[in-house]
Amino acid sequence: MISSSRLIARRRAIAATGAAAALALTLAACGSSSDSSSMPGMDHVGKAAAPSPSTTASMGDMPGMDHTAAGNGLSDTQDGYRLTSKDSTLPGGKQTAYRFTVTGPDGKPVTGFAVDQTKRMHFYAIRSDLTGFQHVHPTMAADGTWSADLASLVPGSWRMFTSFTPGSGAGMGKDFVLSRTVTVPGQATRTSLPAAAGSTEADGYTVTVQGELMAGMAHPLTVSIAKGGKPVTDLQPYLDTYAHLTAFHEGDAAFAHLHPTTKVNGDHGGPDLSFHAELPSAGNWRLFLQFQTGGKLHRAALTLRVG
Template sequence: MSRAVALRLGAFAGAVALAFGAAFGIGSAIDPIAAADDTSAAPAHGEEMGGMEQTSGHGGHDGGGQLPGLAVSEAGYTFAPAQTSFTSGEKTGLRFTIQGPDGKPVTRYTKTHEKDLHLIVVRRDLSGFRHVHPTMAADGTWSIPFTFTAGGTWRLYADFQPAGHDSTITLGTDVNVTGMYVPVPVADPASIYSFDGYDVTLQGTPVAGKESELTFTVSRDGKPVTDLQPYLGAFGHLVSLRGGDLAYLHNHPAEHAEPGMKGGPSITFGTTFPTAATYSLFLDFQHAGKVHTAEFTVKVGSTGTTIVPPTAVPTAVPTTSKTPAHAETPHGH
């Protein structure tokens, strides 16, 4: 972020801190003790995130098992693209089937997040992320118009739940795209992502093998966005890809979003990063009729690393924070 942007945002920080502290019980979602209206209760627990206590003997994947998105076949289902070679810049279509245990294309699905199937497309260097929703023909062939923007090897993920299957399955496969290929380095870890007047900040204390809270806060032109729109039944969709093998994690906030509801500025996810690694996070959210994607690089270690947003931008402030920075416009609200 440029210094100018930081300065511009700084002017709003104080007022925003006040507004957030009052309006959002972030603390209560994380730790009932920290949320109690008594800051003296906090020190006993010590940790920045409070309440994220070590509960030994539980926690997600051990890292040795099969993570979603790494296999082209799993549980009898196979991701079968109709075509695996493409040309950069050419308007084309992605076509594929999901073959079931009987060898035939699956035609019946259980909707997850309002769709029968979610397709994620990203180049293997983690650039060019897209999350799209193809349509299915009666014979089970999925298709969507698509243009690869650059050459290289791209990974496709199909995230779906076959009818009668008790969980979602994410299969992955690679396709090759002819064309100019200049690898894009993954961005350095940062707690803010800015684009088109939006600033999205991230805070949390992720740790390998244990669920952690991640809170994203959306502002636009320095003001918190409080009218996020439901997108596929949630105010945010988070896809995390593990650096190195592109294992796939998909999270949604606990809060369900009905049409007509307004969300924001903060969206909180419970995420379990399976192992210590660098992850690329892609947050999809909808505002003003458009779906946006904010991207973050997060380094996850075996001990928690606290991610602190820049102080000059709107962030979720725990209710225990009683001393927000002085606002330049004290009567702004």
């Protein structure tokens, strides 16, 4: 026979064990819930922990201090890789250079990069109102310092994006998009974003975009190019494709690169080009399409509404 005191002690132990198991299940459920909050279609860039509102507010107003965003190119760090630069301001009204370095998880400058679309580094500059788009390919010095030569910048806040793939180390084979902000001194005049439209004109070409996109979902997007009312069939390869398409989100300038799926076959591209589109956020996106004919690079821009 078990004494009453020993029986009570045993019951209390069983109850404690049950409570611990329930707590473990609750914590596990919380962990799986946080994992499900990540946005679909963001596998091209890494994820980071979301900052507290106070952190966002304190760092968002400082040029170059961009540790607050995740999964959209708006952070200067990802998986131990960091974009660093001494340039927090750049002069306006003339050609200038933005100098930067990418450091790895060991804190040392990265000098080995894989080739992506014929380049080891893609660099983009965009003003906060999504004007002034520039896509250039910087050069790297032996010490890992990159220099991006930029055309004249107008006053305002600009975001500088770097897109690269490490050729070795912990991030080997993974795509990274990191960015920092700079200020161009002077009287800044904000330009309103053009309304969403299905087509636009550039250098005598008509560019039409077809596709109903929903945020966080993969969709096909078709770009058609015509000139003088006739389909264009003489597109030349540019960066190993017939067109390069980049998008920026209104309000925060979040970055997205839309990947082409049309195969390249000499100088006979067009008129229809297919893209794999995954835009993570609803709202207006400003699309910049670059394509080449007769050895000349053209650029078309239009606003696309994502539901």
